Amino acid sequence: MQGSRMAELKIPARVLMGPGPSDVDPRVLRALGMPLLGHLDPAFLAIMNDIMEALRSVFRTANRLTLPVSGTGSAGMETLLVNLLEPGDRALVVVQGLFGQRMVDAARRCGAETHVVEAAWGEAVDPAAVERALGQIPGNVKLVAVVHAETSTGVMQPIPPLADIAHRAGALLVVDCVTSLGGCPVEIDAWGVDAAFSGTQKCLSCPPGLAPITLNARAEEAVRARRQPVQSWYLDLTMVMSYWGQERVYHHTAPISMLYAFREALQLVLEEGLEHRFERHRTGSQALAAGLEAMGLELLVTRESRLPSLTTVTIPAGVDELRVRRELLQDFGIEIGGGLGPLKGRVWRIGTMGYSCQEKNIILLLTAMEQVLRRQGQEIPPGAGAAAADAVCASRRPRA
Amino acid sequence: MQGSRMAELKIPARVLMGPGPSDVDPRVLRALGMPLLGHLDPAFLAIMNDIMEALRSVFRTANRLTLPVSGTGSAGMETLLVNLLEPGDRALVVVQGLFGQRMVDAARRCGAETHVVEAAWGEAVDPAAVERALGQIPGNVKLVAVVHAETSTGVMQPIPPLADIAHRAGALLVVDCVTSLGGCPVEIDAWGVDAAFSGTQKCLSCPPGLAPITLNARAEEAVRARRQPVQSWYLDLTMVMSYWGQERVYHHTAPISMLYAFREALQLVLEEGLEHRFERHRTGSQALAAGLEAMGLELLVTRESRLPSLTTVTIPAGVDELRVRRELLQDFGIEIGGGLGPLKGRVWRIGTMGYSCQEKNIILLLTAMEQVLRRQGQEIPPGAGAAAADAVCASRRPRA
Numbered sequence: 001m002q003g004s005r006m007a008e009l010k011i012p013a014r015v016l017m018g019p020g021p022s023d024v025d026p027r028v029l030r031a032l033g034m035p036l037l038g039h040l041d042p043a044f045l046a047i048m049n050d051i052m053e054a055l056r057s058v059f060r061t062a063n064r065l066t067l068p069v070s071g072t073g074s075a076g077m078e079t080l081l082v083n084l085l086e087p088g089d090r091a092l093v094v095v096q097g098l099f100g101q102r103m104v105d106a107a108r109r110c111g112a113e114t115h116v117v118e119a120a121w122g123e124a125v126d127p128a129a130v131e132r133a134l135g136q137i138p139g140n141v142k143l144v145a146v147v148h149a150e151t152s153t154g155v156m157q158p159i160p161p162l163a164d165i166a167h168r169a170g171a172l173l174v175v176d177c178v179t180s181l182g183g184c185p186v187e188i189d190a191w192g193v194d195a196a197f198s199g200t201q202k203c204l205s206c207p208p209g210l211a212p213i214t215l216n217a218r219a220e221e222a223v224r225a226r227r228q229p230v231q232s233w234y235l236d237l238t239m240v241m242s243y244w245g246q247e248r249v250y251h252h253t254a255p256i257s258m259l260y261a262f263r264e265a266l267q268l269v270l271e272e273g274l275e276h277r278f279e280r281h282r283t284g285s286q287a288l289a290a291g292l293e294a295m296g297l298e299l300l301v302t303r304e305s306r307l308p309s310l311t312t313v314t315i316p317a318g319v320d321e322l323r324v325r326r327e328l329l330q331d332f333g334i335e336i337g338g339g340l341g342p343l344k345g346r347v348w349r350i351g352t353m354g355y356s357c358q359e360k361n362i363i364l365l366l367t368a369m370e371q372v373l374r375r376q377g378q379e380i381p382p383g384a385g386a387a388a389a390d391a392v393c394a395s396r397r398p399r400a
Numbered sequence: 401m402q403g404s405r406m407a408e409l410k411i412p413a414r415v416l417m418g419p420g421p422s423d424v425d426p427r428v429l430r431a432l433g434m435p436l437l438g439h440l441d442p443a444f445l446a447i448m449n450d451i452m453e454a455l456r457s458v459f460r461t462a463n464r465l466t467l468p469v470s471g472t473g474s475a476g477m478e479t480l481l482v483n484l485l486e487p488g489d490r491a492l493v494v495v496q497g498l499f500g501q502r503m504v505d506a507a508r509r510c511g512a513e514t515h516v517v518e519a520a521w522g523e524a525v526d527p528a529a530v531e532r533a534l535g536q537i538p539g540n541v542k543l544v545a546v547v548h549a550e551t552s553t554g555v556m557q558p559i560p561p562l563a564d565i566a567h568r569a570g571a572l573l574v575v576d577c578v579t580s581l582g583g584c585p586v587e588i589d590a591w592g593v594d595a596a597f598s599g600t601q602k603c604l605s606c607p608p609g610l611a612p613i614t615l616n617a618r619a620e621e622a623v624r625a626r627r628q629p630v631q632s633w634y635l636d637l638t639m640v641m642s643y644w645g646q647e648r649v650y651h652h653t654a655p656i657s658m659l660y661a662f663r664e665a666l667q668l669v670l671e672e673g674l675e676h677r678f679e680r681h682r683t684g685s686q687a688l689a690a691g692l693e694a695m696g697l698e699l700l701v702t703r704e705s706r707l708p709s710l711t712t713v714t715i716p717a718g719v720d721e722l723r724v725r726r727e728l729l730q731d732f733g734i735e736i737g738g739g740l741g742p743l744k745g746r747v748w749r750i751g752t753m754g755y756s757c758q759e760k761n762i763i764l765l766l767t768a769m770e771q772v773l774r775r776q777g778q779e780i781p782p783g784a785g786a787a788a789a790d791a792v793c794a795s796r797r798p799r800a
Binding site for chain 2: 006009011012013014016018020021022023024029030031032033034035036037038039041042043047050054070071072073074075077078082102105106108109110199201207208209229230231232233234235250251252253254255256257258260261263264267270329335340
């Protein structure tokens with residue numbers, strides 16, 4: 001090929017309302033584009049320290065071992081499992097969707113005897129079922145893993161009861177917070193979570209490429225007490241933490257630019273304040289739900305289990321769902337997501353995450369949805385955008 | 401902490417002449433800061449295709465399976481080893497420095513019976529020694545791994561003889577091209593390399609965060625013929641290639657912004673032309689060597705084995721080497737690297753990589769080096785910068 005003939009890079013304008021990545025604040029884009037520093041430059045080490053400290057605030061933890069792994073969210077999952085599990089260990093994974101299934105797959109690749117407790121896709125698991133499943137496993141269970149915000153279904157799983165159950169069984173609780181961190185309360189210390197991972201490209205509104213993790217002293221001790229080396233060299237926390245810690249021992253070259261961006265994204269989260277940010281996500285998802293219901297659409301998940309960052313909408317009979325998504329993208333520049341696994345072709349996944357979670361985006365999306373569904377002969381009552389705007393206004397606190 | 405009190409992100413100006421990252425062209429920084437697309441957006445899939453095609457040109461290969469892995473260079477190493485090796489396999493790793501040692505460590509974590517053939521740090525290995533070592537291993541050897549450009553020593557290892565030796569033994573040849581790709585000839589197909597990995601932050605002058613890899617049909621077949629699943633879920637090529645291939649099956653969220661930057665960095669490489677780029681690196685490193693030698697400094701590596709992208713300089717007796725690096729950084733904004741492993745405290749590592757490899761940077765560095773060495777009472781003859789400029793002029797072709 002004649003590569004020099006590649007066209008100039010041009011990026012079409014989008015409003016990202018799928019399951020992630022979300023839109024990114026221009027301040028974060030500006031940070032991304034700053035000139036490079038070396039990965040051992042004192043000015044860069046200061047940036048790493050700022051990130052760890054801000055990340056502790058966002059995870060609401062005092063855990064020393066709190067840092068972003070140099071890979072996307074799935075690398076965070078893998079980091080926790082390969083460091084905490086080794087052949088002969090037993091694990092119990094709660095599965096209520098695709099991302100729970102992934103943890104089963106990854107735990108088995110660690111050589112762990114991996115048990116599963118399932119809930120239907122679209123529902124949270126009953127803590128009593130987890131307790132029963134744990135009781136039926138002969139021998140010690142080293143860890144229980146669960147997804148807090150299941151991105152494939154839009155379900156929120158309450159964590160504190162599972163922490164109690166895991167701890168009574170002497171197991172560590174590992175939590176996937178990819179689609180919750182920065183969008184709804186994640187209380188690592190108060191909930192008793194032993195280890196958690198997230199991604200940057202959801203409610204934190206930073207580009208994909210980093211996986212924030214946190215491990216408490218108990219989980220850290222489990223890593224140190226391993227009988228065998230971690231099977232991954234790249235994700236071996238005993239080495240990664242020497243670089244992020246006092247020692248600053250070179251392990252791999254940190255993704256400098258992504259870390260600039262992440263510092264700025266965390267700064268934006270802290271400037272907004274976590275409580276205000278959670279409320280913005282709550283309000284946004286309620287407005288979206290009001291609009292979708294005004295259009296006569298049904299939501300997959302009950303109100304109590306619904307995520308504020310991701311809404312799953314049942315696709316009405318007779319609708320060509322791919323055409324809907326294609327027209328939203330082509331005609332309105334809006335991205336939403338399709339279903340995964342058993343929900344493929346059955347739901348859309350609409351994100352209201354981070355910088356994307358703005359009233360103007362929700363109103364635009366609803367108006368565009370009305371339009372493209374009508375093109376397929378669906379009888380959609382008008383006024384979804386207005387219903388959403390009403391919901392936003394109703395939820396707003398009186399202003400001074 | 402009160403994270404909202406973090407100071408504004410400010411990046412001091414640097415000239416990056418260490419072992420990587422190198423400086424990045426402003427066009428690449430601009431690409432980094434473009435707004436996000438979804439990872440399944442048709443406009444983004446087109447960018448992925450452009451990258452694969454350009455990367456084939458840069459690797460000089462027709463290999464279908466040529467793509468950037470979502471992690472830094474070390475993730476590329478791990479990707480090849482965990483996909484190509486499984487418990488019970490035998491591997492031979494050529495070790496002439498730290499990055500060879502790493503491959504030994506990573507191969508052992510795959511459960512492979514891992515043999516080593518060594519050369520002194522600062523020398524290339526004799527192909528006859530590799531042949532002898534292979535002959536002494538009882539049973540089939542699945543792969544031979546070698547570093548083309550050893551970043552810890554500045555040595556270039558000739559690859560074609562090793563490819564012949566590996567192939568005669570029925571083994572695959574895996575090559576670490578982290579510090580060579582884009583800076584000196586890397587001929588994947590012509591040399592008979594079965595699989596190779598690199599990083600983006602060296603001679604390709606893109607920020608760190610991606611690891612370009614390439615596998616030929618034989619290596620791809622070895623991955624497909626595995627008896628056990630790949631031990632890493634994140635780096636499992638059977639899944640990663642479904643996302644980069646025709647199927648576009650979602651695996652993990654690609655690092656969108658980094659891929660924008662990488663497309664632009666590859667575009668710059670192809671616009672310059674590989675031969676011109678190699679010549680620029682040759683000229684730059686020769687100018688640097690001329691200047692260093694004019695200062696009375698000694699180079700670790702013989703002229704024949706020297707890398708055009710990285711020069712190792714022996715630290716003169718009586719010099720506080722950390723003070724030299726600190727003053728270069730603080731007083732002149734220049735970063736160079738220290739030694740690693742047995743070369744710690746014995747050498748500096750000076751990079752002339754990608755966008756950093758410019759005459760003006762080399763002259764600045766030499767002048768600054770003179771200055772900071774004189775501060776420590778070293779008797780440095782003047783004129784290093786002039787010697788470098790002379791070398792550049794002498795090497796330039798007559799202009800039209």
